[in-house]
Amino acid sequence: SIPNPPGPLADDSLKLVADAAHPFIAPGPNDLPGSCPGMNTLANHGYIPRNGVARPDQIITAVMEAFNFGNDFAKFVVYQALLLDGNPLTNLLSIGKKTHETGPDPPKPALVGGLSQHNTFEGDTSMTRVEAFFGDSFVFNEELFQKFISFCEKFGFNGTYDIGPASELRHQRLQDSIQTSPQLVFIAPRILSTYSEATLPCSSSLMDVQTTVSSALTRFPQISPLSQQIFDKHPFTSGVNQGVNNFVLMPNTPALTDFCGIYKDLVNRVIASQHPNPTGALKKVLNKNLTFLFDGAKVNHNCTQEFPFGTD
Ligand code: HEM
Numbered sequence: 001s002i003p004n005p006p007g008p009l010a011d012d013s014l015k016l017v018a019d020a021a022h023p024f025i026a027p028g029p030n031d032l033p034g035s036c037p038g039m040n041t042l043a044n045h046g047y048i049p050r051n052g053v054a055r056p057d058q059i060i061t062a063v064m065e066a067f068n069f070g071n072d073f074a075k076f077v078v079y080q081a082l083l084l085d086g087n088p089l090t091n092l093l094s095i096g097k098k099t100h101e102t103g104p105d106p107p108k109p110a111l112v113g114g115l116s117q118h119n120t121f122e123g124d125t126s127m128t129r130v131e132a133f134f135g136d137s138f139v140f141n142e143e144l145f146q147k148f149i150s151f152c153e154k155f156g157f158n159g160t161y162d163i164g165p166a167s168e169l170r171h172q173r174l175q176d177s178i179q180t181s182p183q184l185v186f187i188a189p190r191i192l193s194t195y196s197e198a199t200l201p202c203s204s205s206l207m208d209v210q211t212t213v214s215s216a217l218t219r220f221p222q223i224s225p226l227s228q229q230i231f232d233k234h235p236f237t238s239g240v241n242q243g244v245n246n247f248v249l250m251p252n253t254p255a256l257t258d259f260c261g262i263y264k265d266l267v268n269r270v271i272a273s274q275h276p277n278p279t280g281a282l283k284k285v286l287n288k289n290l291t292f293l294f295d296g297a298k299v300n301h302n303c304t305q306e307f308p309f310g311t312d
């Protein structure tokens with residue numbers, strides 16, 4: 001049986017997170033760095049297992065402790081990741097590529113591909129990773145990172161990362177992809193993660209992605225109002241490229257502002273497509289994880305729970 005997710009932290013006051021108990025150790029050859037700089041940082045500091053294979057409850061506790069994520073938001077993101085990229089049978093998720101360390105997979109078309117699996121949680125128009133069409137979309141890209149820095153210098157208050165550079169860079173990454181990436185996909189659920197992720201570097205300790213630098217105090221801003229501000233500067237309609245510079249709009253897919261629509265599409269289309277007809281123990285754990293996901297979706301919305309696999 002799988003453990004319930006942890007609740008909110010008893011003490012969420014500011015504290016040093018790169019403390020003596022969590023020293024930076026660079027990943028070894030068998031460790032699994034991946035598409036999320038936040039997860040990589042947590043593994044490199046031992047907030048989650050350093051080999052990059054972790055249970056959802058470990059990740060939830062880690063993001064609350066080290067990055068001050070709220071409990072609901074943490075649950076929403078982590079159970080989304082488990083259901084798209086993890087192994088619900090063993091309750092393990094790889095933050096990098098697919099690995100046997102997550103145990104025997106459920107039947108295909110379940111992917112259990114890890115956070116690096118393209119077009120699940122990982123998707124196009126990342127700030128510091130190239131499009132999957134061009135190469136490893138989970139590997140830190142120095143050239144894109146330099147672009148990130150230059151946007152901070154050009155648009156940020158005193159050269160820092162804030163709403164200005166965040167919205168200009170987000171807009172620019174989308175325009176770049178429209179012009180160069182023949183298989184660009186920019187619809188839900190990716191539209192939600194791009195805009196949430198664009199807010200995350202606002203916390204200072206994140207960008208020790210590649211290096212050993214790790215600063216200390218983090219206090220997390222509210223993510224959805226910031227996403228909204230980033231969107232408002234350069235609004236867009238969802239769509240997909242059918243060849244280079246041929247962005248076909250998909251106005252009937254859920255928009256960024258329609259959180260419940262995105263939740264519904266995520267559950268009924270994206271997650272359900274990996275498990276066409278689950279039975280027995282698999283169905284049971286899927287339903288349990290879907291309930292944890294829905295719990296997290298209460299973060300600031302009033303959605304209705306979806307049951308793609310029926311109730312038990
Ligand atoms: C990107 C997962 C928490 C910061 C990503 C991506 C995934 C992911 C799959 C790749 C999306 C893409 O760019 O294609 C998760 C999960 C988390 C989590 C499951 C669990 C709660 C965090 C935390 C931070 C963070 C705590 C830092 C405060 C970022 C940033 C990106 C990102 C900045 C964008 C990277 C880029 O665009 O180049 N995350 N993440 N994430 N994550 Fe996380």
Ligand code: MG
Nearest residue numbers: 122123124126
């Ligand atoms: Mg990506």
